[in-house]
Amino acid sequence: MDDSPVFREPLHVGRPNVGSRARLTERLDGALDRLYLTNGPLVREFEEELAKVAGVDHCVAVCNATIGLQVAARAAGIRGGDEIIVPAFTWVATAAALDWIGIVPVFCDADERTGNLDPSEVEALIGPRTRGIMGVHVFGRPCAMDELTEIADRHGLPLLFDAAHAIGCTYKGRPVGGFGTAEVFSFHATKFVNSFEGGAIVTRDAGFAERCRELRNFGITASGEIRSGGTNAKMNEAAAAMGLTSLEVMDELMGVNTLNHRRYEKGLEGLRGVRVRGQAEGERANHQYLVIEIDAATAGVHRDEVHAALGAQNVLSRRYFHPSCHQVEPYRSDPARHAPRPLPRAEALAERVLALPTGSAVGPSEIDKVCDIVRRCVSARTPAR
Ligand code: T4K
Structure with missing residues (x-):
């Protein structure tokens, strides 16, 4: 009996999508010829292109989204000791970025359908020390922008969005990037648009x-004085070269990801207790994350067993986001401060989600094989009706 894995080489979640190597090399050559390696024209060009994608007038490119969130929070006047409401169901960077500069993240439960901040819970968490709200468009699905904007305006709070997953997505037909006080994109290698490492703050203000x-x-003004305590959050020219090259294939890649998403939906259709997480109806989605949810009670198998079964066949699925952000250190040691209300929906989601490979590195035959592994694992254990 052949017990070699279905895939000889590991199949990753988060394989970078690289655009034209020739265009990248040309841009890098230009930077080397100019001897402008940072503070140069490629960063400015990348900012202009990003502003167009986000439908805003202003874009500030940064070295990564984590630092971008810190810069945006500081620019919004949020200081050490202040509280900011963040979702519990997110990557740890959302909270860690703020915590690192002394801002206290207060975790809010998730809307189970979208995975995002539940606006009614946000309202209930606003207290005397709240100085801001930060939504996350989890897996590229936009937050409830209208409701959050209304709440933030009524309480006079800045509203920031961690849009690390959501470049190219829309909310009510408008591009993500133009909502709230500001939004922050990530261009980490695994993101829909990548600049090796990088990020950008986009705003209409x-x-x-x-x-x-x-x-x-470093807090240096356009006229050269140092006005405030800043940091070094600059993007370099090589990153901008990659970012521009990646941006050129964004629409093409959206097509690939959309087809992959449909293929997974079809491949897992009718499998009890398993569903592919959807995107917002009628909106443009980048489908960069292909996430399934496994309901252990119905499927008869826990997400972790499916994760292990895939791993045995060389499919390196990821448990994004497990554990829920409020259940990792340092937050779990101080629940009264960080999670003043129970967060059952975020915790339940964290037990169910599993990210599977998508992007330009996988095609229909790989997807069919991955679905087959999931089907076999679940079917073997699904309780009879
Ligand atoms: N907010 C949210 C909501 C986020 O999700 C993130 C980052 C941030 C903020 C912060 O953004 P940045 O400061 O990074 O700009 C990854 C990424 O490191 C992280 O950027 C991302 N979210 C998070 C969801 O996932 P890991 O630890 O899972 O990444 P890593 O390096 O293990 O890569 C995942 C898989 O991708 C691996 O199996 C291999 C593959 N891979 C990875 C890289 C880097 C490649 O094939 N090639 C590569 O170059 O965190």
Whole structure:
């Protein structure tokens, strides 16, 4: 009996999508010829292109989204000791970015359908020390922008979005990037658009953008004085070269990801207790994350067993996001401070989700094989009706 794995080589979640190597090399050559390696024209060009994608006037490119979130929080006037409401169901960077500069993340439960901040829970968490709200468009599905904007405006709070997953997506036909006080994209290698490492703050507010530019560059103003305590959050020219090259294939890649998403939906159709997480109806989605949910009670098998079964066949699925952010250190040691209300929906989601490979590195035959592994694992254990 042949017990070799279905895939000889590991099949990853998060394989980078690289655009034209020739265009990348040309851009890198240009930077080397100019001897401008940072603070150069490629970063400015990348910012202009990103502003168009986000439908805003201002974009400030940064070295990664984690630092971008810190710069945006500071530019919004949020200081050490202040509280900011964040979702519990997110990657640890959302909270860690803020915690690292002394801002206290207060975790909010998830809307089970979208995985995002539940607006009614946000309202209930606002207290005397709350100085901001930060939504996350989890897996590229936009937050309830209208409801959150209304709540933030009524309480006079800045509203920031961690849009690490959501470049190219829309909410009510408008591109993600133009909502709230500002939004922050990530261009980490595994993201829909990548610049090796990188990020960008996008906003419609000229003054806010100006503050971000200063804070990104040690607090130095356009006229050369140091006005505030800043940091070094600058993006370099090589990153911008990759970002521009990646942006050129964004629409093409969206097509690939959309086809992959449909193939997974079809491949797992009718499998009890398993569903492919959907995107917002009628909206444009980048489908960068292909996430299934496994309901152990119905499927008869826990997500972790499916994760292990895939691993045995060389499919390196990821348990994004497990555990829920409030259940990792340092937050879990201080629940009264960080999670003042129970968070059952975020915790339940974290037990069910599993990210599977998608992007340009996988095609229909790989997807069919992955679905087959999931089907076999679940069917072997599904309780009879
Ligand atoms: N907010 C949210 C909601 C986020 O999800 C993130 C990052 C951030 C903020 C912060 O953004 P940045 O500061 O990074 O700009 C990954 C990424 O490191 C992280 O960026 C991402 N979210 C998170 C969801 O996933 P890991 O630890 O799972 O990544 P890693 O390096 O193990 O890669 C995952 C898989 O991708 C591996 O199996 C191999 C494959 N891979 C990875 C890289 C880097 C490749 O094939 N090639 C590569 O170059 O965290």
